[in-house]
Amino acid sequence: MINNIALTGCGNVGTALLELLHEKKDELKEKYGYEYKVVLITDLMKGAIMNPEGLDLEEVLAAIKRDRSFNSFAQAGGSFGELLDASGATVLAECTPTNLKTGEPGYSHIKKALSRGINVTTSNKGPLAVAFDELTKLAGECGASFSYEGVVMSGTPLIDMIKNGLAGCSVLKVEGILNGTTNYILTKMGTGMTYADALAEATSLGYAEADPSGDVEGWDAAVKVSILTKIIFGLDVPVSDVTRIGITLVTPQHMEEAKRRGCVIKLIAGIRFDALGIHLYVMPKEIPVDHPLAAISGATNAVTIETDNLGEVTLTGAGAGRRETGQALLSDMIRMSR
């Protein structure tokens, strides 16, 4: 069966997905029996293009590079639902920008696709943050798959590991480094740099945004740990209930003291159970240098999952990146096609 792909949001990640699909067309068919056409692409800035017979990806990628828009194509008109119907899409890759308050526009896109029995993969944290249960239930009712490998650790397959690799295990505790920007800053501070200098360097490298508060105050990691809690335990813990301490007050003196105790300081996001129930936290913690999380340097992410059957399992890899997140969407699409 040919997979008819619709893509919403053709920014960095959506474009990376198109590049991977184009570059790996033969490899995907040979290794996974995965065949596809891209039948619909919609983007708020670039426009909407559709071809039920399959868009020419070479042409599309050239236009993105040349014009940063789809102005050179005939524009497809109609509501998003009408476009889905007319395109014959069987799978949606949802890559619009994240809105953690409303989940839009991803939330509506995903709902429209799932309700038509169209499989969905998304890298967008917004819809998961606002409507995880509703979308999961809708997928079940409509016989569609709903996957979201890209929302935590981009394409490093943490969510697949939780759902499939660790099948049969109970998760007892989760601890990890889920924000690459702050880990980069702390790694630099470990070499003696001040917080301000390390932040400036992270900003100049494009790791930190102009307003870095989402990263350095721990909000990004808090959202991820809240989503992981839902995925692993089925429990709702809003981001506002995550104990959250950022890295803005960490000094070179703290780094030195930790070092004397044989530790390094990392911004640790965690989920644990205690007498009071579940506890989610994001905070700078001292980690012994011989712990796997201590060796995670730069913009890398890592998560240690403590299980009943296996003890601790740690997965380390890229936590961000356009190609890495495109890979998350691609791997979801291959798995959903099986």
Next chain:
Amino acid sequence: MINNIALTGCGNVGTALLELLHEKKDELKEKYGYEYKVVLITDLMKGAIMNPEGLDLEEVLAAIKRDRSFNSFAQAGGSFGELLDASGATVLAECTPTNLKTGEPGYSHIKKALSRGINVTTSNKGPLAVAFDELTKLAGECGASFSYEGVVMSGTPLIDMIKNGLAGCSVLKVEGILNGTTNYILTKMGTGMTYADALAEATSLGYAEADPSGDVEGWDAAVKVSILTKIIFGLDVPVSDVTRIGITLVTPQHMEEAKRRGCVIKLIAGIRFDALGIHLYVMPKEIPVDHPLAAISGATNAVTIETDNLGEVTLTGAGAGRRETGQALLSDMIRMSR
């Protein structure tokens, strides 16, 4: 659908699988919709017992603990094929001892099961070492699944990650610590212990066998890297073609020198491609202390997989253990039932 489980080999691992199944009966049904009966158990020492309606696991586990045999049960007679037919088995967990030369008795068990369309999971490296292609092909022809999460890193889901988590990636290079015994010895030597003292400690803890050559000469890691090469690349590289240097000649002086260079010494098993083709190796290597593999201490295993789409992904976890390997079989059975 109820999964009718046959188990061959009821030693440490087979018994651990039965314990997990018994302990988690309700959890498996609730979380994964996985329902089962154990219909057949054969063990060279303990005997063969069968009940198409399902054996009473509480009774079976009590007998193993009490008698170390199935003498208190009526013995099931007939060839293994006849027992499979009479039991109504739909899945086989193959846990007999490893024979790397003949693959027996696992090889015959697996062939008989697959040819009947019965799914197979195994923790036995022997059948994979001698007949990977034949068994994989047979499974395909007979519409059965053939899984082997337990052959490398026990239940730490490396093989599932390679096959499913990383779908869409090409693997460029593999490096890892695949033998817990030697890693334990090297970790101890890192604290100043001699090779002989560290080996004696590993033996007294049950990590090293009476004849430790399989571990310390690198054979165990070489077999694993040869099997991984088959799984990842579909290439046959016999163990005899693996460049293999053990740890017997590593001295405390080597450890000291490595330390001065900011490194630790690890027994690294690897797969890489160079101008001459594929190259498999097991050898002591200096690893920079800030590399994820450097922090892997004691009997833990870890593998770093370098990919085109994601860069390096490292999976760290238990590399051995009866419950951990039982978990490998259990997770395979859950995934095959989907």
